[in-house]
Amino acid sequence: MPKPLNIGMIGYGFMGRTHSNAYRKVNNFFDLGHKPVLKACCARSEDKAKAFADQWGYESIETDWRKLIERKDIDVIDIGSPNNTHFEIATAAAEAGKMILCEKPLAMNVAEAQKMVETVKKAGVPNMVWFNYRRVPAISLAKQIVDEGRIGRPFHYRATYLQDWTIAEDVPQGGAALWRLDAAVAGSGVTGDLLAHSIDTAYWLNGPITEVTAATETFVKERVHQETGKKEAVKIDDACMFLAKFANGSIGTFESTRYARGRKNYNTFELDGEAGSVFFNLEDPQLLSFFEYRNPEGQKTPSHLTGWRDIHVTNSEHPYMDKWWVPGCTIGYEHTFINALADFIGGLDKGEPVKPDFEDALYTQKVCDAVLESAKDGQWKKIG
Numbered sequence: 001m002p003k004p005l006n007i008g009m010i011g012y013g014f015m016g017r018t019h020s021n022a023y024r025k026v027n028n029f030f031d032l033g034h035k036p037v038l039k040a041c042c043a044r045s046e047d048k049a050k051a052f053a054d055q056w057g058y059e060s061i062e063t064d065w066r067k068l069i070e071r072k073d074i075d076v077i078d079i080g081s082p083n084n085t086h087f088e089i090a091t092a093a094a095e096a097g098k099m100i101l102c103e104k105p106l107a108m109n110v111a112e113a114q115k116m117v118e119t120v121k122k123a124g125v126p127n128m129v130w131f132n133y134r135r136v137p138a139i140s141l142a143k144q145i146v147d148e149g150r151i152g153r154p155f156h157y158r159a160t161y162l163q164d165w166t167i168a169e170d171v172p173q174g175g176a177a178l179w180r181l182d183a184a185v186a187g188s189g190v191t192g193d194l195l196a197h198s199i200d201t202a203y204w205l206n207g208p209i210t211e212v213t214a215a216t217e218t219f220v221k222e223r224v225h226q227e228t229g230k231k232e233a234v235k236i237d238d239a240c241m242f243l244a245k246f247a248n249g250s251i252g253t254f255e256s257t258r259y260a261r262g263r264k265n266y267n268t269f270e271l272d273g274e275a276g277s278v279f280f281n282l283e284d285p286q287l288l289s290f291f292e293y294r295n296p297e298g299q300k301t302p303s304h305l306t307g308w309r310d311i312h313v314t315n316s317e318h319p320y321m322d323k324w325w326v327p328g329c330t331i332g333y334e335h336t337f338i339n340a341l342a343d344f345i346g347g348l349d350k351g352e353p354v355k356p357d358f359e360d361a362l363y364t365q366k367v368c369d370a371v372l373e374s375a376k377d378g379q380w381k382k383i384g
């Protein structure tokens with residue numbers, strides 16, 4: 001019989017839904033020693049929190065996250081609220097001895113992220129950051145292919161993360177969902193919102209970045225702010241491109257924008273090495289493209305058989321897939337959160353830490369801050 005794991009979910013928005021869905025389903029598919037119990041959902045709007053709690057089966061609501069943290073019947077604080085709330089909530093939760101699942105980006109800046117890492121370490125509380133794309137089976141398979149030595153010496157890493165939802169000049173800033181355009185709430189634009197994912201994936205697959213040089217652009221300079229009703233300067237980056245040098249000697253390009261007409265959640269990467277290459281596009285999440293030039297035993301693929309192959313990542317031998325449907329049947333976006341939660345609970349069962357944790361997310365924050373610093377003067381910045 002799994003032990004109860006009492007969840008206090010902060011936020012009923014996009015991530016409130018994906019996480020709640022994961023809590024409800026994870027034990028149906030994974031054999032785990034703990035089972036989430038939806039104890040409380042918390043947000044400032046009482047009506048919306050109540051409606052959300054009724055829809056998803058939370059036992060109670062709170063309208064102040066401090067009260068949620070004080071509660072003795074809560075084991076895990078799940079932070080699914082905007083970026084400017086993560087620091088205060090996470091440090092208070094750690095000091096109260098709660099486990100923490102925090103959304104990305106970990107913090108508004110490195111100073112906050114550093115303090116968050118120190119606080120969870122001192123408190124010794126299990127923690128994880130929802131960089132859910134690591135749990136796309138095709139991306140996990142890319143990691144396996146790298147670890148098996150099928151890429152060989154890496155030369156190039158190429159990441160793009162493109163969307164198009166802020167092109168219209170009359171999209172306001174501030175308020176529900178549009179807080180992403182308000183620097184005071186989001187911290188940064190595409191760098192923290194989208195490239196944080198790309199950096200985390202790159203870190204996992206290709207190791208640490210040592211130096212970056214970047215350019216950013218804000219295409220629409222002023223937008224009406226929903227809270228003041230006035231036009232205010234837009235202080236986030238609408239687009240960001242950076243060059244990176246990796247510790248393993250490879251070089252990388254990263255590009256992100258919310259102005260790529262037609263692109264909705266175009267999150268891609270390619271890693272090119274001496275022995276092979278891999279390519280992934282989140283808009284075709286069940287496919288991993290792999291080119292093999294030489295296998296890890298040193299044998300060259302016969303030239304008449306070389307070519308990019310699209311691996312349909314749905315076999316039970318593929319990462320996570322034995323937990324889902326029969327071979328050939330796909331899974332999608334929501335499952336990445338369920339897979340991530342299963343990893344977290346699996347770690348808890350074994351008493352082992354699970355990645356990516358606050359420390360990994362601090363590293364990503366360091367890259368994001370260095371990128372934004374470099375965009376100011378165009379100079380290369382070392383990752384400290």
Ligand SMILES: NC(=O)C1=CN([C@@H]2O[C@H](COP(=O)(O)OP(=O)(O)OC[C@H]3O[C@@H](n4cnc5c(N)ncnc54)[C@H](OP(=O)(O)O)[C@@H]3O)[C@@H](O)[C@H]2O)C=CC1
Nearest residue numbers: 011012013014015043044045080081082083103104130177
């Ligand atoms: N891993 C991933 O792929 C994704 C991660 N994210 C991250 O998740 C976080 C949330 O994003 P998203 O779900 O899209 O945001 P939404 O705007 O959809 O939802 C935010 C929620 O937070 C609540 N909230 C805001 N301020 C507070 C507060 N002070 N105390 C308690 N609740 C609060 C809001 O309710 P109310 O206003 O009533 O308080 C709302 O329910 C962000 O950090 C974002 O970067 C987002 C999308 C995907």
Ligand SMILES: O=C1CO[C@H](CO)[C@@H](O)[C@@H]1O
Nearest residue numbers: 104163180193194197265
């Ligand atoms: O993965 C993601 C998809 O896009 C969202 C923005 O629209 C991001 O906030 C998020 O992290």
